[in-house]
Amino acid sequence: MFEELKEEDFSLIQKAKDIIKANYDSQNYRHTVGCALRCADGEIYLGVNVYLAHGACAEMIAMGTAITAGKREFECIVAIGGNNSDIIYSPCGNCRQMLMDYCPECYVIINTHEGVKKTKAKNLIPFAYETPFN
Ligand SMILES: [Zn+2]
Numbered sequence: 067m068f069e070e071l072k073e074e075d076f077s078l079i080q081k082a083k084d085i086i087k088a089n090y091d092s093q094n095y096r097h098t099v100g101c102a103l104r105c106a107d108g109e110i111y112l113g114v115n116v117y118l119a120h121g122a123c124a125e126m127i128a129m130g131t132a133i134t135a136g137k138r139e140f141e142c143i144v145a146i147g148g149n150n151s152d153i154i155y156s157p158c159g160n161c162r163q164m165l166m167d168y169c170p171e172c173y174v175i176i177n178t179h180e181g182v183k184k185t186k187a188k189n190l191i192p193f194a195y196e197t198p199f200n
Contacts, residue, residue, distance in 0.1 A: 067185050067189050068178055068180070068183035068184070068185050069173070069183060069184050069185065070183065070184075071175065071182060071183065071184055074104070074142075075142060075144075075173075075175060075184060078102045078104050078110065078142055078143075078144050078175070079102070079144050079146065079154070079175060079182075081102040081110055081112060082100045082101055082102035082112070082124075082144050082145060082146040083100065083146050083151045083152065084100075085100040085101075085102065085112040085113075085114060086098070086099060086100025086114055086124075086146055086147060086151045087100075087151045089114045090149075090151065092149070094117070095117065096115075096116070096117040097114040097115060097116070097117070098115060098117075098147050098148075099114065099115040099123065099124040099145050099146065099147040099155055100112065100113070100114050100124055100145065100146050100147070100151065101113045101114070101115075101123075101124035101125045101127065101128040101143065101144065101145045101146075102128065102143070102144055103125070103128040103129055103132055103140060103142075103143045104140070104141045104142045104143070105132055105137045105139060105140055105141060106139035106140065106141050107137075107139070109132075109135075109137065111128050111129075111131045111132035111135070111137070112128055112131070113125065113126070113127030113128030113129070113130070113131055114127060115127065120158075120160070123145070123157070123158060123160065123161050124145050124147075125143060125145055125157055125161045125164070125165070126160075126161065126164060128143070129143075129164065129168065133168075139169070140168065140169040140172040141172060141173065142172065142173040142174075142175065142184065143157075143165070143172060143173070143174055143175070143187075144174070144175035145157065153177075154175060154176060154177045154182060156174075156176045156177070156190070157174060157176075157187075157190065159191075162187070162190045162191040162194075163191060163194065163195070165187035165190070165191075166187055166188060166191050166194045166195075166196070167197050169187060170186065170187050170188035171186055171187070171188070172186065172187045173185065173186060173187075174186070174187050174190060176190075
C-alpha cells in the first residue's frame with residue numbers, strides 16, 4: 067500500500083515547505099498549510115489554505131489552480147504545515163473525497179508508522195462514495 071519516495075517527491079515536499087514558509091500567517095493562523103501538486107506532465111502547482119472554520123484546504127487551492135490552468139491529470143500531492151513548516155499533513159476527509167473524485171490514482175505523500183511514504187489517493191478512503199465523474 068505504501069511506496070518509497072523518489073527524488074522528485076522530495077523536491078515536491080520542499081516546494082510545499084517553501085510556499086508555506088513564504089505565506090505563513092502566525093498572527094491570524096489563516097495560512098498554516100502549504101501544498102504542492104505535481105501534474106502528469108511534470109508541472110507543479112502550489113497552494114496555501116484559506117482559513118474559514120473548515121475552509122479551503124491548501125490541497126483544494128493547489129488543485130483548483132491546476133484545474134484552472136487546464137490540468138486534469140495529477141501524479142503526486144503533499145501538504146506541509148506547522149510553525150517550522152516541517153510537518154507532513156495527511157489530507158482531511160474532504161480532501162480525501164476530492165482526491166478520490168478527481169484523481170484516485172494520484173499519489174499522496176503522508177507520514178506513516180514507517181516514516182514518510184506515498185500511497186494512492188484511493189487507498190486513503192476505502193469503500194468511498196464514488197461520483198459519476200470517474
Ligand atoms: Zn483538506
